[in-house]
Amino acid sequence: MSTPHLDSVTRMLGPACNDSTSQDAWADLEHDLAVGLPVDYKAIVASYGPVQLNGHLFLHHPATVRWNLATWISRTVEQFPESDLGEAECPGFPDGPAFGGPDGLIPLISSDRGEYVFGVAPVGGGEWTILACNGDEQDFFEYAMPFAEWLYRYLSGEDMFGPGSAVFYPGPVVFESLPMSEMEGSRSWYGPER
Numbered sequence: 001m002s003t004p005h006l007d008s009v010t011r012m013l014g015p016a017c018n019d020s021t022s023q024d025a026w027a028d029l030e031h032d033l034a035v036g037l038p039v040d041y042k043a044i045v046a047s048y049g050p051v052q053l054n055g056h057l058f059l060h061h062p063a064t065v066r067w068n069l070a071t072w073i074s075r076t077v078e079q080f081p082e083s084d085l086g087e088a089e090c091p092g093f094p095d096g097p098a099f100g101g102p103d104g105l106i107p108l109i110s111s112d113r114g115e116y117v118f119g120v121a122p123v124g125g126g127e128w129t130i131l132a133c134n135g136d137e138q139d140f141f142e143y144a145m146p147f148a149e150w151l152y153r154y155l156s157g158e159d160m161f162g163p164g165s166a167v168f169y170p171g172p173v174v175f176e177s178l179p180m181s182e183m184e185g186s187r188s189w190y191g192p193e194r
Contacts, residue, residue: 005148006040012155013173014191016047022063029062029070033101035121038128040148041108045069052176054155054169056111067178076107076116084138091131091142092120105131108147115161119147134161 026046030036049059050067060069077100090097090105098104105118114135119128130143130150141162143150154160157168173191 003040003146003148005146005152006043009044009148009152009155010047012152012191012194013044013048013053013175017051017175018047018049018061022046022061025062025070029073032070033073033106035102035106037106037108038119038147040146041119044148044151048175050178052112052178054167054174055176056113056115056167057154058110058112058178060109064180066180072110073107076110077104080105080107088133088138088140090140092129097140111161115165117147117150132161134165 026037026042045059045061049061049069050064051059053059058067060067060072062069080097080099088097093105100106102121105120107116108119108130109117116133116135118131118133118140120131121128127144127146130145130147131140132143132150133140139162143160145153150160154167155173157166159166171190172193174188175191176188177186179186
């Protein structure tokens, strides 16, 4: 599936770094969550993950042992109800946020600055909602847009974790591989000029 926003992100990031479609890993993860994840999110993660973008944003992958998306989602879902954000005001959750699928917040990505992006599955179909939380503010901010649009705007330097949260790096997006073993180092490379 190709959308204008997915095409924009792909142009910004460049050719896929990973050729694994890992359908079994996605199917297992979605079975455990009891909900299908957004198609654009899966396309981006399958093409580029696991990786860190611009020194901050982590994309985990469901078919790796280290940086495994299913493991990270499970740990995040377990930890968040115990955190200060477990009682934060959250759009669409009048009694406080619920975590995990199919009716709660599903963690999609995080940053090394304590920021998290969650997806909320639509009731009865339709587009997912993105809820981002800034670790400093301890609030959730709603972005009614597909994941690919959210990521494109984040990498373009817009405030996508709430007011004043923008991080813009001019030039190409910087990729840093996430080591797959204790012995492996990371490597860096750049996307196309933009």
